[in-house]
Amino acid sequence: MNPWVAWNERAGTSMRPGAFCCQTESVGGRLVVLGSCGAWPEPGRACSGFVLEHAGARVVLDLGYGTLPRLLALLGSSAADGIDAVIVTHAHPDHMVDLHGLLRARWFGRRSAAPIPLHAPEPVLARLISLEDDGADVVRRAFDWHPLPAPPQQIGPLRLESMPLPHYLPNSGVRLSAPGLTVAYTGDTGPDPRLAELGRDADLYIVDATDRWQRPGAPAVPSGPSLNLTAREAGEAAAAAGARRLLLTHFWPDNDRQAARAAAEAAFGGEVLIAEEDLEVQLGPMGPAGPAG
Numbered sequence: 001m002n003p004w005v006a007w008n009e010r011a012g013t014s015m016r017p018g019a020f021c022c023q024t025e026s027v028g029g030r031l032v033v034l035g036s037c038g039a040w041p042e043p044g045r046a047c048s049g050f051v052l053e054h055a056g057a058r059v060v061l062d063l064g065y066g067t068l069p070r071l072l073a074l075l076g077s078s079a080a081d082g083i084d085a086v087i088v089t090h091a092h093p094d095h096m097v098d099l100h101g102l103l104r105a106r107w108f109g110r111r112s113a114a115p116i117p118l119h120a121p122e123p124v125l126a127r128l129i130s131l132e133d134d135g136a137d138v139v140r141r142a143f144d145w146h147p148l149p150a151p152p153q154q155i156g157p158l159r160l161e162s163m164p165l166p167h168y169l170p171n172s173g174v175r176l177s178a179p180g181l182t183v184a185y186t187g188d189t190g191p192d193p194r195l196a197e198l199g200r201d202a203d204l205y206i207v208d209a210t211d212r213w214q215r216p217g218a219p220a221v222p223s224g225p226s227l228n229l230t231a232r233e234a235g236e237a238a239a240a241a242g243a244r245r246l247l248l249t250h251f252w253p254d255n256d257r258q259a260a261r262a263a264a265e266a267a268f269g270g271e272v273l274i275a276e277e278d279l280e281v282q283l284g285p286m287g288p289a290g291p292a293g
């Protein structure tokens, strides 16, 4: 069954009033990598986190260990001014623990500001509340929570679609699109046929490439179905989706990232990019002429 169908019939909207009233043109934009590691960060790196900027909108995707200082540097604001929405794929700390730091930045730095829209599965909200001494009310005043997965909705100029993907706890893949631009992100996921739909014809497909088995002696994964991808499987997912470019991310610490690239390229004929902290990927109109960075 097409996973989008039921949601298209119930499409809603989520938009900060007036936030994007005068920014109707433009294609293109950029994606900035805040962190590229899975599980825990390597020295000098951070865990999962990205910033998507397009047509005056700035959306944060995941905030794992070590991403907040990089985000604040990008914003040029210790109070985290300039964020239009935050999306968190799931409640594992390597994807959301710095969301609590962002909460503090807003609570202590901009207490009277409007809450930032937060799109995330419910366990993310529950974990965030559990970290906050002053309780749920503080969280609700800093963030305007919208559950994921959810019907399609607008974040300013960007259409947000989402779907559940298999992981150890609820994980929502997300797809952000506007005319001439589509970026999709798996969060953490095992192999799943829905990955082809999530990244369908995407300009940039950001895919879990944990490759936990790459290094001899790595601790065994829990028994049962695979709930993270190898770089090879990430390449297969991008090929099935018909994506234009693949951005591998969520590398197990100390993995050989060039080996991951080679494994993905064996399965995917498009351009394979390796997530690195502070990498900027230019986003442009769909098609081979779009610039890559």
Ligand SMILES: [Zn+2]
Binding pocket: 038, 039, 048, 092, 094, 095, 188, 250
């Ligand atoms: Zn993870």
